[in-house]
Amino acid sequence: MSTNAEIILASRPTGAPVAANFEHRAIEMPTIGDGQVHLRLIYLSLDPYLRGRMNAGKSYVPPFEVGAAMGSGCVAEVMESRNDGFAAGDLVMGGIDWVERQAHSGEGLMKLDGRTKPSYALGVLGMPGMTAWAGLNIHGKPKEGETLVVSAASGAVGSLVTQLGKSYGLRVVGVAGGAEKCGYVVDELGADACVDHRDLDLNAKLAAACPNGADIYFENVGGVTLDAVVPLMNPFSRMPVCGMIANYNDTGAAEGQDRLPFMMRSILTKRIAVRGFIVRDHWEKFPDFLAEVGPKVISGEIKVKETMTQGLENTPAAFISLLEGGNFGKQVVQVGADPTA
Amino acid sequence: MSTNAEIILASRPTGAPVAANFEHRAIEMPTIGDGQVHLRLIYLSLDPYLRGRMNAGKSYVPPFEVGAAMGSGCVAEVMESRNDGFAAGDLVMGGIDWVERQAHSGEGLMKLDGRTKPSYALGVLGMPGMTAWAGLNIHGKPKEGETLVVSAASGAVGSLVTQLGKSYGLRVVGVAGGAEKCGYVVDELGADACVDHRDLDLNAKLAAACPNGADIYFENVGGVTLDAVVPLMNPFSRMPVCGMIANYNDTGAAEGQDRLPFMMRSILTKRIAVRGFIVRDHWEKFPDFLAEVGPKVISGEIKVKETMTQGLENTPAAFISLLEGGNFGKQVVQVGADPTA
Numbered sequence: 001m002s003t004n005a006e007i008i009l010a011s012r013p014t015g016a017p018v019a020a021n022f023e024h025r026a027i028e029m030p031t032i033g034d035g036q037v038h039l040r041l042i043y044l045s046l047d048p049y050l051r052g053r054m055n056a057g058k059s060y061v062p063p064f065e066v067g068a069a070m071g072s073g074c075v076a077e078v079m080e081s082r083n084d085g086f087a088a089g090d091l092v093m094g095g096i097d098w099v100e101r102q103a104h105s106g107e108g109l110m111k112l113d114g115r116t117k118p119s120y121a122l123g124v125l126g127m128p129g130m131t132a133w134a135g136l137n138i139h140g141k142p143k144e145g146e147t148l149v150v151s152a153a154s155g156a157v158g159s160l161v162t163q164l165g166k167s168y169g170l171r172v173v174g175v176a177g178g179a180e181k182c183g184y185v186v187d188e189l190g191a192d193a194c195v196d197h198r199d200l201d202l203n204a205k206l207a208a209a210c211p212n213g214a215d216i217y218f219e220n221v222g223g224v225t226l227d228a229v230v231p232l233m234n235p236f237s238r239m240p241v242c243g244m245i246a247n248y249n250d251t252g253a254a255e256g257q258d259r260l261p262f263m264m265r266s267i268l269t270k271r272i273a274v275r276g277f278i279v280r281d282h283w284e285k286f287p288d289f290l291a292e293v294g295p296k297v298i299s300g301e302i303k304v305k306e307t308m309t310q311g312l313e314n315t316p317a318a319f320i321s322l323l324e325g326g327n328f329g330k331q332v333v334q335v336g337a338d339p340t341a
Numbered sequence: 342m343s344t345n346a347e348i349i350l351a352s353r354p355t356g357a358p359v360a361a362n363f364e365h366r367a368i369e370m371p372t373i374g375d376g377q378v379h380l381r382l383i384y385l386s387l388d389p390y391l392r393g394r395m396n397a398g399k400s401y402v403p404p405f406e407v408g409a410a411m412g413s414g415c416v417a418e419v420m421e422s423r424n425d426g427f428a429a430g431d432l433v434m435g436g437i438d439w440v441e442r443q444a445h446s447g448e449g450l451m452k453l454d455g456r457t458k459p460s461y462a463l464g465v466l467g468m469p470g471m472t473a474w475a476g477l478n479i480h481g482k483p484k485e486g487e488t489l490v491v492s493a494a495s496g497a498v499g500s501l502v503t504q505l506g507k508s509y510g511l512r513v514v515g516v517a518g519g520a521e522k523c524g525y526v527v528d529e530l531g532a533d534a535c536v537d538h539r540d541l542d543l544n545a546k547l548a549a550a551c552p553n554g555a556d557i558y559f560e561n562v563g564g565v566t567l568d569a570v571v572p573l574m575n576p577f578s579r580m581p582v583c584g585m586i587a588n589y590n591d592t593g594a595a596e597g598q599d600r601l602p603f604m605m606r607s608i609l610t611k612r613i614a615v616r617g618f619i620v621r622d623h624w625e626k627f628p629d630f631l632a633e634v635g636p637k638v639i640s641g642e643i644k645v646k647e648t649m650t651q652g653l654e655n656t657p658a659a660f661i662s663l664l665e666g667g668n669f670g671k672q673v674v675q676v677g678a679d680p681t682a
Contacts, residue, residue, distance in 0.1 A: 052610075060576075060610050222605055235401075241609045260600035264563055268582045268617040269393075269401050276609040 004029045006099040007315050009064045013054055016323065021054065022316035030103040037086050039076040039096065039104050041312070041335040045122035046319050047072060047156070048243055060278055071097040073127055075118045077339065091340070093121040100312060100335060116297055118340055123330035124297055124304045125290065127279050128156035131242050133289040134282040135218060136161050139240035139275045144169035146215035149206070151225045153194060154181040154305070156330035157242065160293070161218045162189045163302050173209045175225050177325045188303050203228045219243070227259065230266050239274045305329025345370045347440040348656050350405045354395055357664065362395065363657035371444040378427050380417040380437065380445045382653070382676040386463035387660050388413060388497070389584055401619055412438040414468055416459045418680065432681070434462040441653060441676060457638055459681055464671035465638055465645045466631065468620050469497035472583050474630040475623040476559060477502050480581035480616045485510035487556035490547070492566045494535060495522040495646070497671035498583065501634070502559045503530045504643050514550045516566050518666045529644050544569045560584070568600065571607050580615045646670025
């Protein structure tokens, strides 16, 4: 009578994922055992790092298994609880499978306090927000008056990096895809300038926007933006690296010019500190992040933009689009009704 | 009657320097003015970074001018002094032109204290030694039991990195060119293993020598060694970068595989800290370096190897050879008699 559904990994992609790599299928309703909760999925988060989990082989997160449900950070409602930590009606967030109705142990779930929109727990007040805050503060080491270049500046991470950078007294130069996003980055997020990475004149325009060079490059895209920024990096500059979306679909080493020697020579002569990081490395500072950013989101000082896709079945298309830059702000899929809306 | 001679930059090299880029020519004897000293060159240091100074354009050191004397770190004797800081007979070291007899302002010259061979002030107790000490300690952040991979392990910098690494309780794996150098790195310098970078099986052999991966890669060569090490880097590993000798003669971006995406992905997923540095960034710690390394050189605990070329006129050939790895240990040219020998 009741229907349930999930998204599974049907096959591993070669290069860019296609619709056939996913399957949306009907399944049985769950029953819960002692200690479990019955969850109803409301929002699921789509993030570029999920592309890596579609590959076999270990990375910093385990791969999805072919034939099994995929998952990510999600917001869900507890419909029934046999776990003392949760009660029916609780809204929770955590790592949850892309299954409309599921049994869950409760492990790793956090209750939402209701002070902001629930979906913000997947974006500006969740993993992407913490990525922005930790990367900029811990690895970017910003000093007032410096110049910060932010790639994917209208995205879930970049939009907070941009706004935090301005709040710290930096000159902030965004890089984003297209005039609409660039306009948003300057007009709404407050960046001093924003350059379109599709512009054939990217290098010259970025250089013009950075008259004093770049002291911090917040790297989460790779590709042409990296090439344009490296020549602008100042001595003793910092490059936190939290994503390489431009290369996530690569199937092997690219032919063409070898860009590594120039990069290494730049690192050497300019004494650049390049540092990869992953948000969970700094998870112990999540309360510090929330204490700084939470009130600014509630007050509206920090602007938030979401691309909200409706329906679990549209998750694959939304994810494919995300990897191509089709989102504008944080990409979320609404799977079920939000009781707070 | 008296003859004098110098080495000038005759023309800028394209790619690898050739003999015609240098000129050894006779010049007049100098006369000194108030505040100056008359120097007699004894030893001159040849270092890979000098290749960069043969190019036009700013780098972290100013370029040599075509038609003017080249220079480097040198040891010289004060023959006559009109400077209160120096007296005839003093042995000094500092940045000095490649001119047998020259007038010098005295600026930047340090008197040698005579406790070790004068030429060591150009190697293990000078700039290369300080590079090794600062890179390993400040950027490598070694912890006992970790694995350190050292490129150019028999060279001026690498040989001290290797020996310091062992003294700090690290597993040290050297990379060097040829069986003789590799034997020296293990038998004399005490490395746990050494792999020949010319070995076609470099990747597998280096992996076998690093059963627990690599926590620090002391990078001063680039090229195939870097490619072999990156896959072995552990999470939260460190890569101090103080040289890219494999690429110093590059004339432009190399064709072929683009190695940058793999490097950036590795930096991200393994959270590698890649940090360029130049010895003068840390010059305020030179006394700390000397306090640790000086006594160990005097006692013989730290081994020192030099390749000593005789005659100013042979400097170009020795430099060309250095860039091809023809030296074994620190490359020095003896220009004149050493009064302490």
